[in-house]
Structure formats: C-alpha cells, structure tokens
Amino acid sequence: MLAARAVRTPQDPSGLDADPLAFLEVAERDPSPVPDGWVPVTVRAAALNRHDLWTLRGVGVHPDALPVVLGCDASGTTEDGREVVVHAVLSDPDWAGEETLDPRRTLLSERWPGTLAPVVRVPARNLVDKPAELTFEEAACLPTAWLTAYRMLFTNSGTAPGDTVLVQGAGGGVSTALVALAASAGLRVWVTSRSEERRARALDLGAHAAFAPGERLPERVDAVLESVGKATWGHSLRSLKPGGTVVVCGATTGDAPAELNRVFFTQLRVVGSTMGSREELGRLARLCATTGVRPLIDDVLPLADAADGLLRLEAGEAFGKIVVRP
Structure with a gap:
C-alpha cells in the first residue's frame, strides 16, 4: 500500500x-x-x-x-x-x-x-x-493542532469571555485554530504576523486586531498564546497584564531567555501545554459540531x-x- x-x-x-x-x-x-x-x-x-x-x-x-x-x-x-x-x-x-x-x-x-x-x-x-x-x-x-489550541485556550489560559488574548504568529495550524476557537468563545483576539496578507486573513478568520511582530499594543492582554519562542518571547511577556498568563506549546524559532525578573515582579504565570487528552479531543469535536466552528x-x-x-x-x-x- x-x-x-x-x-x-x-x-x-x-x-x-x-x-x-x-x-x-x-x-x-x-x-x-x-x-x-x-x-x-x-x-x-x-x-x-x-x-x-x-x-x-x-x-x-x-x-x-x-x-x-x-x-x-x-x-x-x-x-x-x-x-x-x-x-x-x-x-x-x-x-x-x-x-x-x-x-x-x-x-x-x-x-x-x-x-x-x-x-x-x-x-x-x-x-x-x-x-x-x-x-x-x-x-x-483536530487531533494535533486544534487539540493543542483547545487545551491552551480552554484548559490552561484561565481566560473567560470578554478577556483579551494575543496569538503570536498568524497562519499556522495552531494559530488559526486559536483565533477561530477564541473568537467563538467570546474572547477579544489579537494576532501578530510579519506578513500584511496574513494579518488581513487572520482578521477575516475572526481576529479583532492584527499587529506587526514586536509592535506596542493598545493595552496589555490577559493571556498570550505562544508557539514561536525566541523571536516573540520578550514581546509576549511585555504584552501581559500584571498577573497575566502566557501559555507556551512550542518554540519554532528556538529557546528563549526566561526573563525571570519580569516574571516574578509582575507575577506572571508561564504555563506549558502539550497536545491534549482523548477526553479533550471528544469535547473539541462536539464543540465544532454544535457551534459551527470549523x-x-x-x-x-x-x-x-x-x-x-x-x-x-x-x-x-x-x-x-x-x-x-x-
């Protein structure tokens, strides 16, 4: 075969x-x-x-x-x-x-x-x-990228409808899933991308605002959803409200300095997230079926x-x- x-x-x-x-x-x-x-x-x-x-x-x-x-x-x-x-x-x-x-x-x-x-x-x-x-x-x-996004957002970010999340990077499987799922859950979704075209497409997908990498945001966010690593890590930590959460599932541009001074001084939560359970996959499938998110x-x-x-x-x-x- x-x-x-x-x-x-x-x-x-x-x-x-x-x-x-x-x-x-x-x-x-x-x-x-x-x-x-x-x-x-x-x-x-x-x-x-x-x-x-x-x-x-x-x-x-x-x-x-x-x-x-x-x-x-x-x-x-x-x-x-x-x-x-x-x-x-x-x-x-x-x-x-x-x-x-x-x-x-x-x-x-x-x-x-x-x-x-x-x-x-x-x-x-x-x-x-x-x-x-x-x-x-x-x-x-669903089983890899979308399940990873589901766990990052609904299990590990600690966010609720009305909160603001920043998705670092736009266009990949995890980032498009994060945008679609977060928007469907009533979160305000911001994204970053080096590509003007990808920023525009992320807005079409449901993001509420799109920014260039490292760009200063209008205000700090409740959670950052991070998979890029070294290239965006400093911006992710600077973008969080005191007590905010960065959920990291990968580092496609390499490992990043921890910046522990910023983490402890502003009481940030850094949460690792990997894939998801079979139970979460079942919930994700039912969510897509009932909400129309695809x-x-x-x-x-x-x-x-x-x-x-x-x-x-x-x-x-x-x-x-x-x-x-x-």
Whole structure:
C-alpha cells in the first residue's frame, strides 16, 4: 500500500540544518507489524503537521524505528463502519492517568506507524466518535493542532469571555485554530504576523486586531498564546497584564531567555501545554459540531503528493491545515 515514510536520519544529530524532504519516501510498502489487539482504521483523511518535518529531520524518533510511516492526525472508519477521529497520543497500557502526563507516552509516527497510509492501527481507547456534522477532512485537522489550541485556550489560559488574548504568529495550524476557537468563545483576539496578507486573513478568520511582530499594543492582554519562542518571547511577556498568563506549546524559532525578573515582579504565570487528552479531543469535536466552528483547510492533496504539502509547510506558505487523502 502507498505510504509516506521517514526513511533515514540526517548526519547532523540535531537535524536542524537538514532538508527534511531529502529523507521522505512516498512509495508502496508492506504494512508494519503492530501489537495484538490494536484496531485497524481505514484512513479517509489525514492532516500534515510540523511534527512530520521534525520526524524527517530525525528529531524525536529513534534511528532504530526507521523507516516509519509519518502522520499523527487522521479520521476514518473502523471495520464495523464506525466513523472515528484518531487520538495520536499513545500512553503505556498500564498508565491510569491523563495520557499526556505519562512519561513513557509517544505519538503516532514516533515509535509506531503513523497515519499517512490507507490504514493505521491504534489501541481502541484512542478512537473518538466523529460527529456527523464534520467532514472527514475537517475531523482530520483536530487531533494535533486544534487539540493543542483547545487545551491552551480552554484548559490552561484561565481566560473567560470578554478577556483579551494575543496569538503570536498568524497562519499556522495552531494559530488559526486559536483565533477561530477564541473568537467563538467570546474572547477579544489579537494576532501578530510579519506578513500584511496574513494579518488581513487572520482578521477575516475572526481576529479583532492584527499587529506587526514586536509592535506596542493598545493595552496589555490577559493571556498570550505562544508557539514561536525566541523571536516573540520578550514581546509576549511585555504584552501581559500584571498577573497575566502566557501559555507556551512550542518554540519554532528556538529557546528563549526566561526573563525571570519580569516574571516574578509582575507575577506572571508561564504555563506549558502539550497536545491534549482523548477526553479533550471528544469535547473539541462536539464543540465544532454544535457551534459551527470549523478548521481552516488550506488545501487537500492526494497522498501521492504529500511531498508537495510538506514542502509548503516547511516554507511557511500554508494558511491553515494541509490535508491528504489516501
């Protein structure tokens, strides 16, 4: 069956200087073995993520696991016809707590084959019912970027309707999800972007104001939703009200100085946020079904063209999610 795989790792152990597409193979392959009792899901749609680019660079995946099928996100059908969304966080079978807190957790495509193939196999507990109101393409966008945004906003930011949040960066999967979800929840949403076009598109998506990176804001905000890292961290802390919260889910431009003096003097809360639980994924799916909020899809491609989608993702050209159909 056709699958998109990471086939080897860069010579540089960090992988940061490597061209990730050099380590991609889209070709016919035999299915990989998986644990007994896992459930096969026929993939109807899968979404691309930056995690796929990191995997191609050899970050977060052990060389012994390669080659490995890429992909964290998928929606599809089980053998009995159940329409499902796949939760990508795989916890240890003996873990009884929330999945993302399991120190032995992994994601699809890190140790086990991922979703960029016609069939993915996962533990039965990792399946969530797909609402009939969502297309397979829309549902496939939820498990990584949209779930990350949901947890940042509704679990970790401490904000309420009427508060103001700043989303650093506009156009990526997490940032477009944050804008759409925050606006639907009655929050005032501000965004930053280097691109005038992306600032305009964020306003069309529901943001109330858009600013250049580092630009002084009209007033300080209740929470900053941060995934950029070094390039925006100082601005994020300066933009918060005393006692405000910055929720950070990533650092695409690298690690940043902590600026502890500002943190303790203005009593800021710095909250880390990673992915989300299966329960949160179920709530997110129901929220989309009942409110009409939908993931913004930039493009839908056949699996054979996954390299084109990953190239656009690497170049930062996508606005919203890129989806592939096996």
